[in-house]
Amino acid sequence: MLCGPRTAAAQEEQDWIAYRDAYRQMIWFEKYGKPKQFLQSHFRIRPREKGTSLDGLRLNLNSKTIQLSLPLDALGRAVFPFSKAAYDDNAELTLNRNASQFRTAAWVSIVTRADGVYAAADLRTACEQLLAYQQYAGAAPGKVCVGVQFSFLRSDPAEVVFQPAGGASTLLAVREGAAFPADVQSGFRIVAYRFASFPENGRIVSSSVPLAIAALLE
Template structure:
C-alpha cells in the first residue's frame, strides 16, 4: 500500500501537467497560421494538372452538435488584423502572407477551436453556366485522386463519380444529357455536402460515372455550393 501511495505521489505532477496542457488545448480558440500555411502550400507547389481543382482553408464541425452558424474566422498578429469570410461550408480564401508567417500569426475563431477541424480542403471548381462536360468531370475526379495520393491520402481509392451539393432551399435540377440530346434527371436526396462531413441538411446529387455514357454533359439549373469527388 505504501509503495502504491509513493507511486501516486511521484506520478501526480506529471499527470497534473498533462491535464493542464489538455485543458489549455481544449480551451483554445485559435489555430497557428504557420501550421495552416504549411498545409495550404502543398497545393500551390503541386506540379501536376489541377485546372479543375480549387483549394480553400476550411473549418468544419467535429460533431453534429457543433453548429457553424455565426462562426467567424480572422487572422491576427501584432501587426495584422484581418477578417476572413467563411462560406456556408466553412471555406475561406487563405491569405498567403510572409508578414503573417514571420509574425507567427494566429487564425482566430469566435468559438472553441477544439469543436472544429481545420485545414486545407480541395474541391472541384464550379461553373457559372451550370454546364459540365462528362469528360471534364471524370478528369476532375482523377485530378483530385492524384492530388490526394500525392498528399498521402486516398490510398487504394478509385474515382466513381462526383457529388453536387445545394442549400436545402435551392430547388435546383440536375440532368444528364447524352450527345444525342436525351435527358435524364439525377436523383436528389438530403445529405452532407462532402462525404466525410458530420453535418447534413444539404440537397445533394450524385453523378456516378458507371451509370451513364462516357459522352454527354451534366446540366445544373443553378450553381452548386460545391462539387465533391466520390472516391471508393
Template structure:
C-alpha cells in the same frame, strides 16, 4: 458513399483555445498545410484549395461562425462560405509575425485544414469528360499527399442548401436527358452536417459522352472515391 480525403488530414492541428469563448490555429501550421497544393506540379486546373473550418459534430452551431487572421500588425476578417471554406491569405508578414487564425467558438468544437474540391462553373454546364478528369486530378493529388490508397473515381457529387430547388440533369450526346435524383446528405464525406441537398453523378450509370447541366451554381462539387 463517396469519400473525399484531403491533404494532411492526419496532420490537422488540434484546436487549442486560449480563451473560453474562442479557438485558434497557428498561421504557420495552416500555411504549411496550404502550400502543398500551391507547389503541386501536376495538372490541377479543375481543382481548388481552401482553408476550411467545420464542426466536429452536428450539435455545434455554424450560424455566425467567423474566422480572423490576427497578428501584431494584422487583423483581417476571412469570409467563410456556407461550407466553412475561406480563401487562404498567403502572407510573409503574417508568417514572420507568427500570427493566429482565430475562430469564435470554444476549443475542441471545430476541425480545420486544407480542403480540395472541384471548381464550379458559373454557366452550370459541365462536360462529362471534364468531370472525369477533375475526379482523376483530385485522386492523383490525394495519392501524392499519401491519401486515397486503393480508391478509384466512381463519380462526383453536387451539393446545395437543404431547401434549394435547383435541378441537375445529364444531357447525353444523342439528346436524351436524365434527371439526377436529389437526396439528403453531407456536402463532403465525413462531415457532421448531413442536411444538404445532394445530387450524385455516377460515371458508370450514364453514357461516357455528354454534359451535366445544373440550374444554379452548387455550393460544392466533391469527388466520389470508392
C-alpha cells in the same frame, strides 16, 4: 486541428489556430506540379460532432500588424491569405467560438462553373485530378473515382440533368445528406453523378451554382 507552438492539450482550450501550421498545409496545393486546372483549395473549418452549427462562426487573422476577417461560406471554407508578414509575425487564426469544436484543414474540391454546364469528360478528369492530389498528399490509398457529387443549400430547388450526346436527358436524383462524404454536417441537397450509370459522352447541367462539387472515391 492544426497544432501550433503550444501543446495540443493547451490548444484544446483555446479559440485559435497557428497561421504557420495552416500555411504549411495550404502550400502543398500551391506547389503541386501535376495537372489541377479543375481543382481549388480552401482553408476549411468543419464541425467535429453532429449538431455543431457553423451559423455565426467567424474566422479572423490576427498578428501585431494584421487584423483581417476571412469570410466563411456555408461549408466553412475560406480563401487562405498567403502572407509573409503574417508568417513572420507568427500570426493566429482565431475563431469566435471554441476551436476544439472544429477540425481545420486544407480542403481541395472541384471547381464550380457559373454557367452550370459541365462536360462529362471534364468531370471525370476533375475526379482523377483530385484523387491524384489526395494520393500525393498521402490519402485515399487504393481508392478509385466512381463519380462526383453536387451539393446545394436545402432551400435551393436546383435540378441537375445529364444530357447525352444524343437521346433524352435524365434528371438526377436528389437526396439529403453531407456535402462531402466524410462530413458530419448534413442537411444539404445532394446529387450524385456516378460515371458507370451514364455514357461517357455528354454533359451535366445544373440549374444553379452548387455550393461544392466533391469527388466520390471508393
